[in-house]
Amino acid sequence: MIEVKNLTKHYSLLESPAVKDVSFCAKEGKITILLGPNGAGKSTTIKSIVNLLNYQGEINICGYPNSSLEAKKSFGYVPEVPVLYDLLTVDETIHFIGKSYRLQNYGKTAEEYLELFDLTKQRKKLAKELSKGMRQKLSMLLALLIQPKALLVDEPMVGLDPASIEAVLQLFVRLKEAGTSILISTHIIDVVNEIWDCAYIMQQGEIVREIHRGEEGSETLKQIFFETTAEEKA
Numbered sequence: 003m004i005e006v007k008n009l010t011k012h013y014s015l016l017e018s019p020a021v022k023d024v025s026f027c028a029k030e031g032k033i034t035i036l037l038g039p040n041g042a043g044k045s046t047t048i049k050s051i052v053n054l055l056n057y058q059g060e061i062n063i064c065g066y067p068n069s070s071l072e073a074k075k076s077f078g079y080v081p082e083v084p085v086l087y088d089l090l091t092v093d094e095t096i097h098f099i100g101k102s103y104r105l106q107n108y109g110k111t112a113e114e115y116l117e118l119f120d121l122t123k124q125r126k127k128l129a130k131e132l133s134k135g136m137r138q139k140l141s142m143l144l145a146l147l148i149q150p151k152a153l154l155v156d157e158p159m160v161g162l163d164p165a166s167i168e169a170v171l172q173l174f175v176r177l178k179e180a181g182t183s184i185l186i187s188t189h190i191i192d193v194v195n196e197i198w199d200c201a202y203i204m205q206q207g208e209i210v211r212e213i214h215r216g217e218e219g220s221e222t223l224k225q226i227f228f229e230t231t232a233e234e235k236a
């Protein structure tokens with residue numbers, strides 16, 4: 003479970019906070035989606051959760067404060083832009099993460115994900131030699147290598163080909179069925195339409211709507227998104 007309580011984040015050059023008193027949770031065994039127009043505060047929220055920013059408020063991951071070692075060992079984070087060691091090969095990168103986290107038997111997990119993400123033939127390539135989509139998939143593989151209880155993904159489908167998108171969607175469903183808390187920030191609502199359980203719509207740093215699957219009636223998530231963000235603008 004990822005619990006966010008009264009999160010507020012001010013960037014020094016901005017007049018108003020980028021995120022204002024936001025509270026929500028992403029439960030175990032559920033796929034929670036953060037939606038919102040550009041600049042709504044989604045990435046700031048995710049970066050605060052993984053403790054990359056200073057902020058006000060309280061954030062717990064799997065019951066532990068997000069700054070604690072226990073929390074850090076339990077979540078995987080896939081940033082919007084992959085951060086990789088350009089001069090390590092794919093294999094070396096995997097070993098680096100495996101050893102840093104002191105993972106036992108991560109080789110089998112790595113093989114499974116290399117296969118799933120179609121990266122097996124790329125394993126001797128340096129990270130800087132990978133295509134954009136391959137970098138994104140390696141970034142996701144590294145987040146999954148630790149077998150996280152909570153997974154936070156910022157724009158997971160950008161740069162992925164259709165087969166990879168399908169593989170990632172199936173993977174998210176498999177992980178949620180195994181009890182993982184999954185929090186996804188995305189603009190591509192159509193892609194997550196089949197898999198979301200709970201969605202929070204953000205606008206100008208605030209959560210303006212919370213929807214649980216089953217409450218949407220005959221409307222699609224995309225229709226609700228457009229209605230909500232148009233109302234808020236008016």
Ligand SMILES: Nc1ncnc2c1ncn2[C@@H]1O[C@H](COP(=O)(O)OP(=O)(O)OP(=O)(O)O)[C@@H](O)[C@H]1O
Pocket residue numbers: 013014015016020038039040041042043044045046047
């Ligand atoms: N490092 C930063 N310094 C100053 N302001 C920032 C910084 N990062 C983001 N912001 C500002 O904070 C606000 C929220 O940005 P954020 O990146 O969280 O939005 P987002 O919803 O993820 O947007 P997008 O959909 O475009 O990725 C915006 O006004 C943005 O300009």
